[in-house]
Amino acid sequence: MILEVRELTKAFGGLKAIEEVNFKVRQGSIVSIIGPNGAGKTTLFNCLTGILPSTKGRILFEGKEITYWKPHAITAKGIARTFQNIRIFAAMTVLENVMIGQHSRSKEGLFTAVMGTTTFRKEEETIKSKAFEYLEFAGISGYADVLADNLPYGCQKRLEIARALATEPRLLLLDEPAAGMNPQETLELMELIRRIRGWGKTVIIIEHDMKVVMGISDWIIVLDHGVKIAEGTPNEIQNNPDVIEAYLGKEEVF
Amino acid sequence: MLTKGLPFYTILLPNLLKFNAMFFQQIINGLTVGGVYALIALGYTLVYGILELINFAHGEIYMIGAYLGIIFLGIFTAAGLTEYSLLLSLVLTFIMSTLVCSAYGFTVEKLAYKPLRNAPRLNPLISAIGVSIFLQNYVMLTQGATDKVFPHVIPVTIIEFSNVTMTTLQLFIIIVSLLLMAGLHLFIMKTKTGKAMRAVAQDKIMASLLGINIDRIISVTFIIGSGLAAVAGLMVAMYYGLVNYSIGYLVGIKAFTAAVLGGIGSVPGAMIGGLVLGLIESLGAGYLSSEYKDAYAFIILIIILLVKPTGLLGKSEGPRP
Numbered sequence: 001m002i003l004e005v006r007e008l009t010k011a012f013g014g015l016k017a018i019e020e021v022n023f024k025v026r027q028g029s030i031v032s033i034i035g036p037n038g039a040g041k042t043t044l045f046n047c048l049t050g051i052l053p054s055t056k057g058r059i060l061f062e063g064k065e066i067t068y069w070k071p072h073a074i075t076a077k078g079i080a081r082t083f084q085n086i087r088i089f090a091a092m093t094v095l096e097n098v099m100i101g102q103h104s105r106s107k108e109g110l111f112t113a114v115m116g117t118t119t120f121r122k123e124e125e126t127i128k129s130k131a132f133e134y135l136e137f138a139g140i141s142g143y144a145d146v147l148a149d150n151l152p153y154g155c156q157k158r159l160e161i162a163r164a165l166a167t168e169p170r171l172l173l174l175d176e177p178a179a180g181m182n183p184q185e186t187l188e189l190m191e192l193i194r195r196i197r198g199w200g201k202t203v204i205i206i207e208h209d210m211k212v213v214m215g216i217s218d219w220i221i222v223l224d225h226g227v228k229i230a231e232g233t234p235n236e237i238q239n240n241p242d243v244i245e246a247y248l249g250k251e252e253v254f
Numbered sequence: 255m256l257t258k259g260l261p262f263y264t265i266l267l268p269n270l271l272k273f274n275a276m277f278f279q280q281i282i283n284g285l286t287v288g289g290v291y292a293l294i295a296l297g298y299t300l301v302y303g304i305l306e307l308i309n310f311a312h313g314e315i316y317m318i319g320a321y322l323g324i325i326f327l328g329i330f331t332a333a334g335l336t337e338y339s340l341l342l343s344l345v346l347t348f349i350m351s352t353l354v355c356s357a358y359g360f361t362v363e364k365l366a367y368k369p370l371r372n373a374p375r376l377n378p379l380i381s382a383i384g385v386s387i388f389l390q391n392y393v394m395l396t397q398g399a400t401d402k403v404f405p406h407v408i409p410v411t412i413i414e415f416s417n418v419t420m421t422t423l424q425l426f427i428i429i430v431s432l433l434l435m436a437g438l439h440l441f442i443m444k445t446k447t448g449k450a451m452r453a454v455a456q457d458k459i460m461a462s463l464l465g466i467n468i469d470r471i472i473s474v475t476f477i478i479g480s481g482l483a484a485v486a487g488l489m490v491a492m493y494y495g496l497v498n499y500s501i502g503y504l505v506g507i508k509a510f511t512a513a514v515l516g517g518i519g520s521v522p523g524a525m526i527g528g529l530v531l532g533l534i535e536s537l538g539a540g541y542l543s544s545e546y547k548d549a550y551a552f553i554i555l556i557i558i559l560l561v562k563p564t565g566l567l568g569k570s571e572g573p574r575p
Contacts, residue, residue: 070467092449
């Protein structure tokens with residue numbers, strides 16, 4: 001188990017955005033978290049990555065407790081994420097964006113940088129060529145020197161994934177990666193996610209597009225009003241009455 | 255003073271005729287003070303870029319830099335180092351003042367701003383004004399309320415071409431300012447820490463998720479800004495020869511104006527803003543009236559805020575895309 005979440009609760013004042021959520025994620029799997037708007041999916045990601053402090057419960061990554069760690073420490077430990085809305089560094093080039101992702105993986109010290117030593121230049125070259133590899137992996141290496149702000153939308157989403165990969169995570173969290181994509185781009189995205197898993201990485205995605213969810217997930221977790229109401233394989237979830245109710249209302253509808 | 259009782263515009267015309275030599279003279283004077291303004295303005299703009307905080311205590315850091323220069327040079331002189339090698343003692347004075355000043359900046363951030371990181375924006379601003387008042391009084395109590403004289407140890411030679419004169423000290427100030435600005439630019443654009451600073455300025459949360467330690471970057475920002483202010487303070491102390499506990503106020507506000515002029519948050523903006531402000535001030539002093547010298551900065555500030563509040567190179571603050 002790469003990730004274990006035990007009785008995780010996050011409350012905003014009296015409102016419990018997630019409540020006593022338990023789940024485990026198997027190494028090397030693709031897990032989808034689904035649920036209606038306001039189910040607490042993004043809040044869960046925020047807790048997992050340390051952006052929001054959890055109110056209660058425990059988060060174990062590779063058996064180690066990371067519940068109250070700071071975001072940069074969690075990233076260094078091996079969890080990366082993207083956001084629902086695009087959060088690239090618009091004023092930097094595409095390549096620079098990815099180079100930033102390697103921040104915690106490079107050893108470049110202030111001293112070597114200021115002195116401009118050969119160690120610094122070598123390190124700089126390694127970072128650059130690695131960053132380029134991630135761009136190639138995401139299929140946007142042709143845009144390396146373009147200002148990130150000028151990229152087309154679909155490529156900006158890919159850039160976010162490339163940048164997240166540059167932190168060398170073992171667990172990647174993607175928040176609605178297919179949002180705003182056309183069917184062709186969505187297919188390419190699913191392919192990209194499969195290739196990421198093929199790299200030995202574990203992927204958790206939040207997604208509304210059921211074609212994506214059913215198409216690539218090994219396991220699905222369903223949240224509703226901050227509570228986990230079901231989990232299982234795509235097949236099990238599709239036929240689960242609780243899930244159908246959460247999405248479509250009471251049974252009378254049918 | 256002939257011009258004293260006359261209306262403002264009557265002094266304008268005859269002065270405009272004295273072009274040439276005076277013009278270049280004022281350019282040199284302007285670049286000298288402008289370089290100093292730019293160094294201090296960088297401290298404002300760096301901190302604003304990352305924390306969206308106007309660090310009103312920054313002028314005081316500059317003032318402390320000037321005092322530290324006098325103290326360290328005094329120590330080195332007493333120890334006989336200045337007699338042995340003037341250059342060495344000056345270099346050490348610069349290094350020590352910069353280091354101690356950076357420590358001041360670092361401490362101010364940790365004690366006065368960090369605890370208020372998540373408070374409403376007005377709170378750290380008020381805290382900054384508090385720090386400013388505290389530091390002024392702290393220096394007044396420990397160093398006295400009277401002017402301190404910077405030791406006259408540096409031989410000043412006058413360089414002269416045609417009718418324009420320039421002291422070696424002015425040349426030194428201009429060169430050091432430009433070198434530090436170039437160095438800072440390279441640091442921000444090329445190094446890992448510099449890139450991280452740019453990332454934090456654009457999106458703190460995303461930066462932290464990419465493994466950047468935000469607290470560390472904020473500390474680095476304060477250390478760099480304070481170090482630049484220390485060098486500026488030391489150079490001004492050498493230039494004018496006098497230091498007082500209250501010098502940080504006016505220079506601080508002028509440098510802040512320079513940062514706003516260039517576009518607060520923009521590093522090249524602060525550099526250009528500082529130099530432009532210095533030039534406007536000294537050209538204004540030369541051609542209009544030197545009595546209004548300190549007013550020009552504020553006239554500029556008012557005009558900028560009315561006409562182009564984002565400054566020369568600043569971007570408009572839209573919603574995050």
